[in-house]
Structure formats: structure tokens, C-alpha cells
Amino acid sequence: MERKSFRRFFIIGLIILIFVSILLFYFFKSDFWALRNNPFGSSKLNILVIGYDSSINGPPRADTIILASIDLEAKEIGLLSIPRDTRVDIPDHGMNRVNASLAFGGIDLILETLENFLAVPIDYYVQTDFQGFARIIDAIGGVEVDIKSPLKYEDKAGGTYIDLPAGRRVLNGKESLDYVRFREPVMGDIGRVERQQKFIKAMMKRVLSPDIIVKLPAIYNEAKQAVDTNIPVQDITPFMRLITDLDLNKMETVTLPGEPKYINGASYWVPDQEETKILVNNLIRSKEYIKNGQYSLRIVNGNGVPGQASKFANKMEKYGFNIHSLANADNYDYLTTEIFYYDQANEKLAMNIKELIGGKVYYLEASEGDPQGRGEDIQIILGADNIIE
Secondary structure (H helix, E strand, O other): HHHHHHHHHHHHOOOOHHHHHHHHHHHHOOOOOOHOOOOOOOOOEEEEEEEEEEOOOOOOEEEEEEEEEEEEEOEEEEEEEOOOEEEEEEEOOOEEEHHHHHHHHHHHHHHHHHHHOOOOOOOOEEEEEHHHHHHHHOOOOOOOEEOOOEEEEOOOOOOOEEEEEEEEEOOHHHHHHHHHOOOOOHHHHHHHHHHHHHHHHHHHHHHOOOHHHHHHHHHHHHHHHHHHOOOOOHHHHHEEEEEEEHOOEEEEEEEEOEEEEEEEEEOOOEEEEHHHHHHHHHHHOOOHHHOOOOOOEEEEEEOOOHHHHHHHHHHHHHOOOEEEEEEEEOOOOOOEEEEEEOOOHHHHHHHHHHHHHEEEEEEEOOOOOOHHHHOOOEEEEEOOOOOOO
8 A cells, every 4th residue: 555655656756847847948948949940040139129109099100119139149239229210111011111010010010021121030029018118117116317408398289298307317117208208309219219229228237236136026017017029938047147147338229320301291211221231230130140141042933822932032031041033933833842952061051941941952963054053052942831921
């Protein structure tokens, strides 16, 4: 009897031990879920941060748009502020202000718009409305900011009253919201972006202060209610480790290069395409992305669905690849995607692409008249298993 009881408790204990081990493995990994799904590897984690006003009539438009790029090896962080009036191409809506993409199609559309515009993948997003932002600031005990000159604004119709005197002081949630939203008549949206960047540095300094640990329960409760994000719970541990390792002296904040312009009677921030490309290369893109830029892909539509080669090319460009050419296959009966490489040195690259998109990999030995004569490194014939909606 005692032996049976011992055996039963031993089995129960073993099951509990296995269960706890699985939980520890799931929740306490040191790497990020989004990067584990990238077969090419990445030293950068890109997070889109959005603040919006939920009190306006109609769908909310993004008021604050920041792309945070974290270098996981160097423990550096780059913050790219994107003015809300930035003129971009919004899929299925044409040229418009970037903040309109949130109103047109929610978080999915603004993510697609910015990924296309900047040609980089965005791993995670974090968005909150103004009231949620104010509550979080109150939860961390306020943020100390040096206000250079008085900020005053009154809009009786909209119910907005801002009155912040000059000087160094700790701003509560409401005052912090007024500070980051204030728009003076001269600098306009760019002046507001500069204040937002200054505030973020001050907020990070506050978050990294030793006494913040006692406020963690309150911060967690507020963030859970106020923030919408796709960051999975198993990434909590690597994020906590990352935050404690960050050096504020290695934080760089920049604004999207461009200039204000009126187009058809509307004011925009028009990006400087060349400067933006250089900035994104230096601040956002990872070394793995740059490495992929050494290779060119030929994308062939083998499933017959219109536009698939172009859509797939856009997807691969976000991983840094050059697109050599697009074409239609000799028939549309390909059920499985086929990946061809012509140099044995590119076998690993072809296998990484297979891990990303599936399909089968084939090696074609180089000879005169073979497809590699066109100049591409990899040819991908899309089958019915690779259809992008």
C-alpha cells in the first residue's frame, strides 16, 4: 500500500516537475519570439510606438508615431520619430498623411504602410490613447522635464487647455500629455516631435531609476489596461533583461528627414527619400539585412494568381534582398514553391529562404544558357502553397 502511494505521488511529482520545466522554458527564454521566426537572424528588434486620441469623432488618427530600433548586441536604441503629417503611399488609399492609415485600417494598415515606406520589417507594436498614456506616467511617479519657455494654448471648442510654466519640474500624467501634444505656431509638428524625443529620454531615465521597482505592480496594472500590443507574454523576461542593460548614453533620437510643403491646399511633411534611406540604413536596419542586400532574387509566378510575384517581391525586400526581375512561369500548375540556386556557396541562403516560405530547394550546376545567366543568385517559382492575400 505504501509502495503504491509512493509511486502515485512520485508520478504526480514528476508530472508537476515536467509542467514547471515547460513553463520555465516557455516564459524565461533569453531571446525574442519575433526573431526566432526569422531564419536569416537579426541583431535588431523594431517596435512601432503609437499614441492616438480616442476622444475625437470618428476613427482615431495617430498623433505620435515612433519606430524604436534596439540593437540587441550593442545594447543601443535608435528612435525614429515620424511626423504625423508625413506624406506616404497608403495601400489602397493613395498618397495621404501617415496618421490617416490608422483611421483607414487600424494597426494592420499603419504597420503595412510604414513597412513599405521604410522597407524594413516591424516586429512588434505598442499603442495607447492619451488617457492611457497619462495614467502610465502617473503610475511611474511622473517625469522630470526642463521646460525652456512657457507653453500656453487654449481651445474652448475642443476642450483643450495647456498652461505649463518654464522651468525644471516633475510633470504628472496630464501635464506630460500637454507637454508632448503642445504645438507652437512656428515649429509646428516638428517642434512637437522634438519635445516628444526629449520627453522619451527623460521617461527612460525615470523608468531605469532604482526606486521604480516598488511601483512595478501599479505600472503593470495600468499598462495592461491602457496598452494594446502584440508583444507575447513569453517575451517579458528578455525585455526586462534588455531594459536593465540599456545605456541611455547610447540612445539616439532623430526625426524623419524632410521639409514642410503645401500640396493641393493641404500641409504635409514631405520626406527626403535619399536622406531617409541613409538614415534607415544606419539607424534601423540590421547587419543581417545589409548582408542580404548582396543577393538578388528572381520571382516567378507559378500559381497564376495575379500580382503574386510583385507582392512576394515586396515581402522579400523587407528582408533586405534585391529583386532582380519578376516573371510568369511557363505554366500555372506549380503546387509547391521551387527555390533554385546556382552556386553551392548559396546553399545555406536557399535553405534559409525555404525555412521562411516553405517549398523545395534545387541546385542547378552552372553552365552556359542556364537561368543564372540572367544575373540572379536565387530563382523562386511561387506555387499554390505561397499565395499572399
